[in-house]
Amino acid sequence: MTDIAVRTLQILDRLGVGDPFEPGGELVSRSPIDGSELGRLRPHSPAEAAEVIGRAHAAFEQWRVVPAPVRGQFVRELGGLLREHKDDLGALVSIEAGKIVSEGLGEVQEMIDICDLALGLSRQLHGLTIATERPGHRMMEQWHPLGVVGVISAFNFPVAVWSWNAALAFVCGDAVVWKPSEKTVLTALACQALATEAARRAGVPEGLSAVLVGDRAVGEVLVDDPRVQLVSATGSTRMGKEVAPRVAARLGRSLLELGGNNAAIIAPSADLDLAVRGIVFSAVGTAGQRCTSLRRIIVHESIKDDLVARLTAAYETLSIGSPLEASTLVGPLIDQPAFEAFGAAVAQAEADGGKLVTGGEQVDVEGGGFYVRPAIVDMPAQTDVVKAETFAPVLYVLTYRDFTDALTLHNDVAQGLSSAIFTLDVREAELFMSVVGSDCGIANVNIGTSGAEIGGAFGGEKETGGGRESGSDAWRSYMRRSTNTINYSTELPLAQGVEFG
Structure with missing residues (x-):
């Protein structure tokens, strides 16, 4: 057993998880750091998954009548435990997902933050009082618990995405099956x-909170079960296009957080020192395996050479290696298919006339794993490979002359998650955030595309799915609305002046 595997067992023990090597375990957990086997788990059968959903539904029927501020105490306890075990859970994220130490810890902090937000929200699940045209009447809206919420999450944010959904769902009165x-x-x-x-x-x-272990077959049970009122799915656009119709076929709700092909416009007035820092983190953080990772920069021709030179110099200083080392900035890709997709994208970009500026090769790291040097490719045009999302650290450089053309180039992809502009021109900044600017769910000025705070609703448009999680009014996705009219008069007037009788 490797040192990483031993450390994992120790962490799991402190977190209250049993032996990850179960008898008859078919699902193998491996660390992308060195390929160490971390556990062998027995997947749930479809029948067992249905039973878990049934228990969650029964728990919901009890939980929904608990006052929301009391429900908030559950999330308060969860937030306290996350604070207590932040270092261990953050380390486990690094070991199992390959994130560098600070990102693993940051993901757990994000969980703590959403628990804080949800706790406060538990006393603010308010409706509206609405003006009515009928005398002696009052009209209002109420929000009620929805039911069982199914959460399907991806590897790149293995804990935060669950917490975005679960913390809100719990205070809203729902059960969660993950x-x-x-x-x-x-x-x-x-x-x-x-x-x-x-x-x-x-x-x-x-049974209010449960985890389903398994592959696609288990996920299909969650998607198809009519007791699951909302399916919140995070993953590829391909996955979302399969999930959404199946949920819609039973008239359920879906909340989709799918692919991103995020770009930053670099204007002539940009603070290039600031831009370089924002670009590098957004492009290589989590080894380019974030849905908000920066895939494209659209730079004005007058500053292109200067910016590319600065980025090249920054990329060549990146420390690549085990994410458990404090000095590492770029850890491993999750697995071999991700490594092969990285290589294929770089090769296709070159075949399309692109010039590889830096990176693109595999990096040998002691112990194994799939490590690469992040690539920058100067492209003559926005070809198909540029328009596709490659979940790896490939940054394409595109050039513009007119700002309107930059916006057109920016929006000419199927995805619409996150976006950014680096400019000191207030007109460009405002136009970028306007209705004719970025068509993404997130539009930033003078910061990169990744690293969203939990206070704002997170999500995107077009093939990103249109869902919103985390802050703002995202809580409404986890509840159902009831419009109520109360007649406290002795008359029965009808709306719109209708006479009947």
Whole structure:
């Protein structure tokens, strides 16, 4: 057993997770750091998955009548446990997903932050009082718990995405059944262990939070079960196009957070020192495996050479290696298919006339794993490979002369998640954020495309799916609305002046 595997067992023990090597375990968990086997788990059968959903539904029927501020105490307990175990859970994220230490810890901090937000929200799930045309009447809206929420998450944010959904769903009065990526099951089991302890302390109904271990077959049970009122799915656009019709076929709700092909416009007035820092983190953070990773920069021709030279110099200083080393800035790709997709994208870009400026090669790291040097490719045009999302650190450089052309180039992709502009021109900044500017769900000025805070709703348009999670009014996705009219008069006037009788 490798040192990483031993450390994983120790962390899991402290987090309250049982032995990850189960008898008959078919689902193998491996670390992308060196390929170490971390556990062998027995997947749920479709029948077992249905039973888990049934228990969640029964728990929901009890939980929905608990006052929302009382429900908030469950999330408060969960947030406290996350604070207590932040270092261990962050390390487990690094081990299982390959994130560098600060990103692993940052993801757990994001969980803590959303628990804080949800706790406050538990006292603010307010409706509206609406003016009515009928005398002696009052009209209002109320929000009620929705039901069982199914969460399907991807490997790249193995814990934060669950918490965005779960923290809000719990205070909204819902139960949560989580189907994590097969690549990051141990982090999910660790979160569930903490949720179970928080539930015990808060006196929560058993089964309110659950994890399903398995592959596509288990996910299909979650998607197709009519007791699951909302399916919140994070992953590829291809996956979303399969999930959405199946949920719609039973008239359920879906919340989709899918692919991104994020760009930053670099204007002539840009502070290039600031731009370089924002670009590099957005492009190479998590080894380019974020849905908000920067894939394209659209730079004005007058500053292109200067910017590319600065980026090249920055890229050549990047430390690549084990994410458990404090000095590392770029860790491994998640697996071999990701490595092959990286190589194929660089090769296709060159075949399309692109010039490889820096990077693009595999990096040998002691112990194994799929490590690469992040690539910058200068492209003559926005070809098909540029328009496709490659989940790896490939940054394409495109050039513009007129700002209107830059906006057209920016929006000429199927995805619409995150975007940025670096400019000191207030007109360009305002235009970028206007209705004729970026068509993305997130539009930033003088910061990169990744690293969103939980206070704002997170999500995108077009093939990104249109969903919104985390802050702002995203909580409404997890509740149902009831419009109520109360007649306290002795008359029965009808709306719109209708006479009947």
